[in-house]
Amino acid sequence: MSAAGIWAVVPVKAFSRAKSRLAAAFPADLRQALVRAMLEDVLAALAGVEGLAGYAVATGEPEARLIAARHGARVLADADHGLNETLAAAARTLKVEGAGGMLVLPGDIPAVTTAEIVRLLAGHGEGRAVSLVAAHDGQGTNALLASPPDAIDFAFGPGSFMAHRAAAERLGIVPSIGAFPGMAVDLDTPADIARLARRPMGPRTWRLLEDEGLLRPPRRTGRGASGVSFYGR
Known part of the structure; x- marks a missing residue:
């Protein structure tokens, strides 16, 4: 449609x-x-x-x-x-x-x-x-x-x-x-932040979470990056 x-x-x-x-x-x-x-x-x-x-x-x-x-x-x-x-x-x-x-x-x-x-x-x-x-x-x-x-x-x-x-x-x-991986991830609990961190997200949310120390910078393993992970508070 x-x-x-x-x-x-x-x-x-x-x-x-x-x-x-x-x-x-x-x-x-x-x-x-x-x-x-x-x-x-x-x-x-x-x-x-x-x-x-x-x-x-x-x-x-x-x-x-x-x-x-x-x-x-x-x-x-x-x-x-x-x-x-x-x-x-x-x-x-x-x-x-x-x-x-x-x-x-x-x-x-x-x-x-x-x-x-x-x-x-x-x-x-x-x-x-x-x-x-x-x-x-x-x-x-x-x-x-x-x-x-x-x-x-x-x-x-x-x-x-x-x-x-x-x-x-x-x-x-x-x-x-349908399956929509980005659309499916909402943020209600601290565990959701860990889940969200495994996906690309909007720049404003990313910047806030990063500034608050809730996202780790990418760690490189071999030739690829492992992505981001959650800092528990």
């Missing part, structure tokens, strides 16, 4: 409430800096996708609104009743405006690339269709593309990947499910 008519939406909660599962390992200022860096890297990846109708940040966080403006992204209101309600409101708005579909990407997948997003769009079905990308653990949903925007009910939360798949199938839609 062509990207024409599809809007990408990145939902962002209040920075003060973000990444609570990292709270035991990292102070609040580092967690918030990480959220900012990852959001900017995701928006930069979206900016490189030709043909999208547009991309937006759904948030009530003032700083996220400023970041969206810097990246040329539209701001959609946060419904203030949770993630699924916020996305449902965004889908209704976009459908009324005539959008053909809506791609939901979380703001904490800094290894996502423009090329992956383009490939996801290219593999999306015609007509009423759903495409899904699972998180690395197979439980969460790290991308959901629906056409029309409200094709299925959003079910983000624990076990959302299977919930979204089942919701599509109940409507007679066979979802497209």
